[in-house]
Amino acid sequence: xxxxxxxxxxxxxxxxxxxxxxxxxxxxxxxxxxxxxxxxxxxxxxxxxxxxxxxxxxxxxxxxxxxxxxxxxxxxxxxxxxxxxxxxxxxxxxxxxxxxxxxxxxxxxxxxxxxxxxxxxxxxxxxxxxxxxxxxxxxxxxxxxxxxxxxxxxxxxxxxxxxxxxxxxxxxxxxxxxxxxxxxxxxxxxxxxxxxxxxxxxxxx
Amino acid sequence: xxxxxxxxxxxxxxxxxxxxxxxxxxxxxxxxxxxxxxxxxxxxxxxxxxxxxxxxxxxxxxxxxxxxxxxxxxxxxxxxxxxxxxxxxxxxxxxxxxxxxxxxxxxxxxxxxxxxxxxxxxxxxxxxxxxxxxxxxxxxxxxxxxxxxxxxxxxxxxxxxxxxxxxxxxxxxxxxxxxxxxxxxxxxxxxx
Numbered sequence: 049x050x051x052x053x054x055x056x057x058x059x060x061x062x063x064x065x066x067x068x069x070x071x072x073x074x075x076x077x078x079x080x081x082x083x084x085x086x087x088x089x090x091x092x093x094x095x096x097x098x099x100x101x102x103x104x105x106x107x108x109x110x111x112x113x114x115x116x117x118x119x120x121x122x123x124x125x126x127x128x129x130x131x132x133x134x135x136x137x138x139x140x141x142x143x144x145x146x147x148x149x150x151x152x153x154x155x156x157x158x159x160x161x162x163x164x165x166x167x168x169x170x171x172x173x174x175x176x177x178x179x180x181x182x183x184x185x186x187x188x189x190x191x192x193x194x195x196x197x198x199x200x201x202x203x204x205x206x207x208x209x210x211x212x213x214x215x216x217x218x219x220x221x222x223x224x225x226x227x228x229x230x231x232x233x234x235x236x237x238x239x240x241x242x243x244x245x246x247x248x249x250x251x252x253x
Numbered sequence: 254x255x256x257x258x259x260x261x262x263x264x265x266x267x268x269x270x271x272x273x274x275x276x277x278x279x280x281x282x283x284x285x286x287x288x289x290x291x292x293x294x295x296x297x298x299x300x301x302x303x304x305x306x307x308x309x310x311x312x313x314x315x316x317x318x319x320x321x322x323x324x325x326x327x328x329x330x331x332x333x334x335x336x337x338x339x340x341x342x343x344x345x346x347x348x349x350x351x352x353x354x355x356x357x358x359x360x361x362x363x364x365x366x367x368x369x370x371x372x373x374x375x376x377x378x379x380x381x382x383x384x385x386x387x388x389x390x391x392x393x394x395x396x397x398x399x400x401x402x403x404x405x406x407x408x409x410x411x412x413x414x415x416x417x418x419x420x421x422x423x424x425x426x427x428x429x430x431x432x433x434x435x436x437x438x439x440x441x442x443x444x445x
Binding site for chain 1: 265266267268275300301303304305306307309310311313314315318319323326327330331333334335336337338340341342344345348352356359360361362363364365366367368369370371372373374375376377379380382383384410413414417418421422427429430431433434436437438439440441442444445
């Protein structure tokens with residue numbers, strides 16, 4: 049009996065791992081447009097369809113990935129893998145991210161040198177880039193609406209934009225400064241914010 | 254092969270701030286010593302951006318492929334992922350322990366707002382590339398430069414993008430981004 053149960057849970061485990069792997073493979077082949085587009089597709093697959101993790105956690109992983117060296121989406125994927133399947137998940141996610149990239153690049157490297165000479169190729173790429181930008185604007189609107197929801201967060205949002213865009217401040221400093229603000233800023237010190245928060249909580253319920 | 258491996262491990266550990274940070278490092282390591290022609294390198298960047306997947310990973314794979322064929326691509330992409338593997342293995346454990354701490358929650362909320370600001374910068378860069386037909390090497394330093402950008406706006410791209418965004422905002426059903434990108438590619442044949 050025990051043995052059968054163990055076998056069943058092993059089977060379930062294997063199925064979940066395979067599922068996670070296939071999600072990353074699928075996303076790897078579909079997600080044009082780099083980082084955020086990939087994150088959005090992962091969000092749909094893992095948060096909305098499967099409930100493996102919350103959208104906030106996804107964003108937190110994206111932030112944490114900025115702190116370690118390496119490619120951000122690769123790191124974010126590893127974090128997601130860890131969340132779902134611990135250390136083994138990291139390897140699953142890593143393989144899932146790398147394999148499509150190798151497959152796509154090898155095929156493209158062999159073909160595209162010839163294709164890029166045709167005007168139709170550049171037209172298609174241009175149309176795709178317009179769509180990618182539209183997708184990213186849509187994601188960005190959602191991100192801002194969900195996270196920048198009081199005056200202090202808004203100031204942080206504007207300051208981080210200005211300091212990086214116009215003064216080339218490194219992201220490491222922006223992250224450190226935000227941590228300092230987070231340590232000293234208590235939302236509940238502002239009364240109106242408390243009321244607003246309570247309202248939000250009620251709405252959520 | 255060992256040289257490719259070491260090159261990309263080195264690149265990975267220095268690439269703070271993500272895939273785009275690998276470009277100057279790889280330029281220094283591969284183009285300056287003459288391993289890759291400058292023109293080829295720029296083509297590789299363009300193709301890495303146009304293909305699915307993370308730009309930095311694609312670029313590393315591509316450079317690896319041009320240096321050592323399929324095995325080179327394999328070695329390069331694995332090597333550049335090693336810093337992520339190590340970093341996450343350590344950081345994820347710490348994060349799991351502290352993530353329900355009240356102070357930590359506060360810090361994360363502020364961080365999320367800061368990241369939103371940085372994401373806006375990435376979006377603006379893409380907007381510049383996809384919405385304007387700018388002459389080579391044109392950069393904006395003054396406010397008047399931004400205004401002169403308006404002369405190069407591509408109206409069919411602007412209209413297409415506006416339609417896309419309106420559709421995404423107001424359609425009841427949410428489609429995966431891949432669908433929009435395929436549609437964009439097909440419409441691109443007729444528009445551009």
